[in-house]
Amino acid sequence: MSDPLIIVGSGMAGLGLARQVRARDAQRAITLITADSGADYSKPLLSTGFAKGMLPERLAMRSPIDVADALQMTMRTHTRVGTIDPQTQTLAIGAERLPYGELVLATGAAPSAPFTVADEVRDRVFTINDLDDYRLFHAALSRHGGVARVAIVGAGLVGCEFADDMLAGGHRVALVAPEAAPLARLLPPPLGQVLGAALGKTGADLRLGRSLAQLQRDDEAVSLVLDDGEVLSADLVLIATGLSPRTALADTAGLTVSEAGIQTDRYLATTQPGIHALGDCACVAGLNAMYVQPLQASAKALAATLTGTPTPVAYGAWPVLVKTPSCPVVALPPRQAPTRWRIEGEGDDLSALAEDENGYLLGFALTGACVRRKVELARAAPPLLP
Numbered sequence: 001m002s003d004p005l006i007i008v009g010s011g012m013a014g015l016g017l018a019r020q021v022r023a024r025d026a027q028r029a030i031t032l033i034t035a036d037s038g039a040d041y042s043k044p045l046l047s048t049g050f051a052k053g054m055l056p057e058r059l060a061m062r063s064p065i066d067v068a069d070a071l072q073m074t075m076r077t078h079t080r081v082g083t084i085d086p087q088t089q090t091l092a093i094g095a096e097r098l099p100y101g102e103l104v105l106a107t108g109a110a111p112s113a114p115f116t117v118a119d120e121v122r123d124r125v126f127t128i129n130d131l132d133d134y135r136l137f138h139a140a141l142s143r144h145g146g147v148a149r150v151a152i153v154g155a156g157l158v159g160c161e162f163a164d165d166m167l168a169g170g171h172r173v174a175l176v177a178p179e180a181a182p183l184a185r186l187l188p189p190p191l192g193q194v195l196g197a198a199l200g201k202t203g204a205d206l207r208l209g210r211s212l213a214q215l216q217r218d219d220e221a222v223s224l225v226l227d228d229g230e231v232l233s234a235d236l237v238l239i240a241t242g243l244s245p246r247t248a249l250a251d252t253a254g255l256t257v258s259e260a261g262i263q264t265d266r267y268l269a270t271t272q273p274g275i276h277a278l279g280d281c282a283c284v285a286g287l288n289a290m291y292v293q294p295l296q297a298s299a300k301a302l303a304a305t306l307t308g309t310p311t312p313v314a315y316g317a318w319p320v321l322v323k324t325p326s327c328p329v330v331a332l333p334p335r336q337a338p339t340r341w342r343i344e345g346e347g348d349d350l351s352a353l354a355e356d357e358n359g360y361l362l363g364f365a366l367t368g369a370c371v372r373r374k375v376e377l378a379r380a381a382p383p384l385l386p
Contacts (some may be wrong), residue, residue: 003101010034015278020303030073038064047161051168084253109243151234159240198327266312280362317386334363
């Protein structure tokens with residue numbers, strides 16, 4: 001029998017890899033260790049659940065027991081790995097030492113906040129990065145009779161998707177961000193302004209170009225003090241200011257890490273033999289792509305490698321579909337800074353083409369009816385990782 005495979009992390013990356021390995025090898029001993037509940041769910045659905053009134057239980061497709069049974073593997077939930085010793089090929093879990101043949105770190109990314117949340121408001125301030133987070137936030141909303149004033153700090157992908165979803169669910173939403181327009185990392189300003197206008201028409205109170213200076217408790221509410229002194233009042237605050245790859249465990253094990261994640265080659269191999277990294281925590285050949293399609297491609301390639309067929313991963317030109325029904329958005333961010341953005345269309349239906357000095361397409365962004373061009377443009381754009 002093959003050496004035991006241990007996967008740390010039960011998100012889309014960890015569970016996806018376990019499925020792929022089991023499909024190729026019915027006998028391999030697999031242990032999956034996770035710090036959360038281990039339920040099988042689709043993470044993209046987290047930012048669509050409030051409009052549909054979905055209870056957390058409905059988002060969970062299978063329990064960890066069912067997952068473990070289906071994949072014939074050992075699953076250890078609510079368990080944190082303390083350290084990794086690459087020399088002895090063991091994990092430390094408390095006083096326990098668990099040996100591995102091959103180890104995969106699929107620890108994901110954690111919400112990052114540019115400020116400290118004081119204890120006095122901590123019970124009203126949330127992030128949503130997994131099903132357990134969704135469960136806590138859903139319970140807090142329920143205590144407000146199903147309708148709440150929610151201030152979302154951050155107007156990136158997560159902030160915009162949750163703003164649109166919560167507005168559709170009947171909540172009152174204020175969106176606070178220092179950028180002049182939403183989705184500044186994915187869209188050039190004219191297209192970001194289209195999305196901002198759509199969110200505003202849907203009912204969002206947009207406070208763009210503004211930063212959060214302080215959070216204060218105000219009886220049963222939270223006061224958000226902005227950098228210009230204005231004060232907003234909210235029942236709950238959702239922090240959506242970005243994600244940082246979880247690299248601490250890898251770092252203490254002597255793996256090469258950076259702000260972009262755990263460094264790997266095209267085979268998802270880290271700088272320590274027998275240890276791979278996968279998903280949001282991994283920087284693959286210099287690229288960290290925190291989207292579903294690169295994750296799935298990585299899981300498939302790594303499963304092949306772990307079962308005897310070394311396979312380098314490749315990423316195609318895969319556009320990001322933003323879940324904002326009030327204004328359809330699709331974007332393929334260019335890997336290098338374009339010489340120009342060429343914008344076509346009118347009104348809410350815009351195409352922005354990122355081009356180099358020779359007019360070659362590097363990426364694109366689309367809003368409104370122009371999202372129908374995504375397949376055509378993706379075929380013409382260069383792959384993310386050839």
